[in-house]
Amino acid sequence: GESVGLHLPTLSVQEGDNSIINCAYSNSASDYFIWYKQESGKGPQFIIDIRSNMDKRQGQRVTVLLNKTVKHLSLQIAATQPGDSAVYFCAEIPRPTSGTYKYIFGTGTRLKVLA
Amino acid sequence: DTGVSQDPRHKITKRGQNVTFRCDPISEHNRLYWYRQTLGQGPEFLTYFQNEAQLEKSRLLSDRFSAERPKGSFSTLEIQRTEQGDSAMYLCASSLSALAGGGNEQFFGPGTRLTVL
Numbered sequence: 001g002e003s004v005g006l007h008l009p010t011l012s013v014q015e016g017d018n019s020i021i022n023c024a025y026s027n028s029a030s031d032y033f034i035w036y037k038q039e040s041g042k043g044p045q046f047i048i049d050i051r052s053n054m055d056k057r058q059g060q061r062v063t064v065l066l067n068k069t070v071k072h073l074s075l076q077i078a079a080t081q082p083g084d085s086a087v088y089f090c091a092e093i094p095r096p097t098s099g100t101y102k103y104i105f106g107t108g109t110r111l112k113v114l115a
Numbered sequence: 116d117t118g119v120s121q122d123p124r125h126k127i128t129k130r131g132q133n134v135t136f137r138c139d140p141i142s143e144h145n146r147l148y149w150y151r152q153t154l155g156q157g158p159e160f161l162t163y164f165q166n167e168a169q170l171e172k173s174r175l176l177s178d179r180f181s182a183e184r185p186k187g188s189f190s191t192l193e194i195q196r197t198e199q200g201d202s203a204m205y206l207c208a209s210s211l212s213a214l215a216g217g218g219n220e221q222f223f224g225p226g227t228r229l230t231v232l
Contacts, residue, residue, distance in 0.1 A: 009155075032219050043119070043206055043223035044158065089157045093219055100171060101146065103221060105157025 012112045019077040021109045023090035028071060031095040035064060035075045038108070039086045047075070047088075077111075085113045117141060119224035121207050127230045128197055135193045136227045140209030147190050148221060149182055150206040151175065158206050164190060165212065197231045204228050 013019045025033070031052050036044035048059045050066050050073075057064050063076040073090050087110050091103040120139045128134050140147050145166050150158035161180070163171040166187040176182075179197075184190040194201055205228075208221040 034220065036223075041225070043208075043225050045223070046220055049220065091157075101163055102148070102160035102171065102173070103150075103158070105159070108155065108157050 009107065010110045010112065012114055013080045014114050015082060016079055019075075019080045019084070019111055021075045021077075021088050021111065023073040023075075023106055025071050025073060025090070025092045025104075025106075027092060027094070027104070028068070029095060030092045032093040033064070033066065033073050034091045034093065034103070035062075035073075036089045036091060036105075037084075037086045038089065044089060080111075080113050082113050082115065085111055087111070119207055119209050119222055121205075121224040121227050123227055124225060125228045125230075127232065129232050130197060130199060132197055133193065133195045134197060134229065135191055136205055136207075136229075138190045138192070138207030138209075138224060140188070140190070140207070141211075141222055142188075144209035144211050144222070145187070146210045146212055146221075147184055148208040148210075149190070149192050150208065152204040152206055152226070153202075161192075194229075197229075199231045202229055202231045 034049045035047040037047050038044045048062050048064050050057045050064045061078045065074045087108040089105050089108045091105050093103055094100050122137045126134055147164045149161040151161055152158045160173050161176050162182050164184040167184050179195045182192045204226040206226045207224045210221045
C-alpha cells in the first residue's frame with residue numbers, strides 16, 4: 001500500500017551542527033508534503049511544507065528538499081539547538097481530486113541534540 | 116489558547132469498558148480528523164469530518180469505534196468494549212478547507228493517551 005517511511009530512526013547531532021532527516025515516499029501522485037515535529041507528550045507541530053511542483057523550500061533555519069525522481073524528501077535544520085530535540089515525521093498528502101484528505105505519516109526519526 | 120484541545124489528556128480503563136474522548140477544533144475550521152498513534156510510530160488516520168458529515172473512515176476504525184461531530188464543531192470518539200490493543204495516543208486535528216480560504220495544513224491537538232489494562 002501507500003506508505004511514507006524514514007531511513008534513520010534515531011539521529012544524534014552535536015549542538016550547532018546541521019541536521020538532515022530523510023524520508024522516502026511511495027505515492028508519486030502525492031501533491032503536498034509536510035514535516036512535523038513532535039515533542040514528548042504533545043501533538044505534531046507543523047514545521048514546513050512543500051508542494052510537488054517545487055524542489056526546495058526554505059524557512060527559518062529549516063529547508064525542505066524534494067526529489068520526485070527518487071521519491072525522497074529531506075529536512076535540513078541549520079545550527080541545531082537543544083530545543084530541536086524531538087521526533088520528526090514527514091507526511092504525504094494526496095491530491096484534492098483523489099477524494100481523500102488523510103495524511104500518511106512515516107514512522108518518525110528521533111533527533112537528539114548533544115550539548 | 117485558540118488551538119485544538121482534547122479532553123481528557125490521559126485515560127486509564129479496564130478491558131471491556133467504554134471510553135469517550137472529546138476534541139474541540141480551532142473555531143473557524145470546518146474539517147476535523149482523528150488519528151491514532153502508537154509508540155514510535157507516526158499517526159494513523161482514523162476518520163475525517165467536513166462540518167458535521169463524516170466523509171471518510173479508515174478500515175482501522177472497527178465497529179467498536181464511533182465518531183460524531185453533531186453540530187459541526189466539537190467531535191467525540193467513542194471506543195466500546197476496549198481491548199488492550201486499543202492502547203495508544205488518539206490525536207485530533209483540524210483544518211480549514213481551501214474553499215473557505217484555508218490551506219492544506221492540519222493543526223493537531225495534544226492528544227488523549229489511552230491505556231487499557
